[in-house]
Amino acid sequence: MNAASAPRGRSESPSSLPSARVAGEFDIIARYFKRPVRQVAQRVHLGIGDDCALIGLAPGLEMAVSTDMLVSGTHFFPDTDPERLGHKTLAVNLSDLAAMGAQPRCATLALAMPAANEAWIEAFARGFFRLAAEQDVDLIGGDTTRGPLTLCVTVFGELPQGTAIRRDGAGEGDDIWVSGCLGSAALGLAHLKGELALSAQEALDAVRSLEQPAPRVALGSALRGIATAMLDVSDGLVGDLAHIALASGLDAVLNRDAVPMVRMVARQVEAVRWGCALAGGDDYELCFTAPPDRHADVLAAGHAAQVQVTRIGRMEAARSATGAVLVVDSDGKPCAPTVLAYDHFRTAP
Ligand code: ADP
Ligand code: MG
DSSP: OOOTTOOOOOOOOSSSSOOSSOOOHHHHIIIIIOOOOTTBTTTEEEOBTBSSOEEOOOTTEEEEEEEEEEEBTTTBOTTSOHHHHHHHHHHHHHHHHHTTTOEEEEEEEEEEESSOOHHHHHHHHHHHHHHHHHTTOEEEEEEEEESSSEEEEEEEEEEETTOOOOSSOOOTTOEEEEESOBSHHHHHHHHHTTSSOOOHHHHHHHHHHHHSOOOOHHHHHHTTTTOSEEEEESSOHHHHHHHHHHHHTEEEEEEGGGOOBOHHHHTSOHHHHHIIIIIOOOOOEEEEEEOGGGHHHHHHHHHHHTOOEEEEEEEEEOSSSSOOEEEEOTTSOBOOOOOOOOOTTTSOO
């Protein structure tokens, strides 16, 4: 794309590493992003280099598409390790495919950077492509431009037609489940913002959860045909579960005491613990519903994907027109609604 209409702004370096030498847009694409396509002929008919990439789709399959953008200063600190950032940029997108039960196939990457810092780009690409190789994802196109550091990925996944696990399919009486443990990423963020003190090891672990989330791709597809509704927990469990409740026309009753948290979260004072586990963002675990008679199948899917799955509540008939999340303790007593989901335009940064 040309830059004729680009406003002239002040540049900032994306990291503290110095630029070795100035590379052009096409050098950057060729050197760091153009890789041999892994699924040629099968899925990706044409990769990087032309005006469009071409993706083939076998009969009976549906394509799942999702875009997520990470903006420096909004979604990550400007000095975040670029290799981890490369991982996270792809991971948050793969998490959306996982949340539909789709199998990731390929991705595009739109990259705006204030300067061509090759050491930074090289490390970013290393993190991106390591996860891409693990998940068998091809990078098939994108855009590279000068601007405030912004990373935008679109992912393409596939699944048999009609099998996607949407948010609106939960049934009355369905169990609510969550994968993994919650709260660690929010604890890492609080630590980086200087809001609480962790031991050196705890800080490393919590910041790693924040910066290198594991997308639950295998679990997501294992739950096709079992889960009735699903999403990934990116903005906090209570707020995200409310999306399922609203879309499905039901209430969610969430047993706060059943929510799994890592030990360092469980050890925090009450407000921090519940804040991180129930309202903390960036965990990228899957929250889903399934009928009680599929209990064993859910456990088997978790086992096959090697991810812990925990039953944390039940879907009930809606008490009002808009589905709500009622947080209760293990005795069924309502807990104070002290927690909210992260909202970019409502939550103070
Ligand atoms: P156009 O001007 O037609 O939009 P570009 O010059 O922007 O094409 O890009 C050239 C090729 O490189 C295209 O195939 C595009 O998809 C790919 N590309 C550009 N930037 C990236 C990137 N950051 N990652 C992957 N592919 C990229
Ligand atoms: Mg372009």
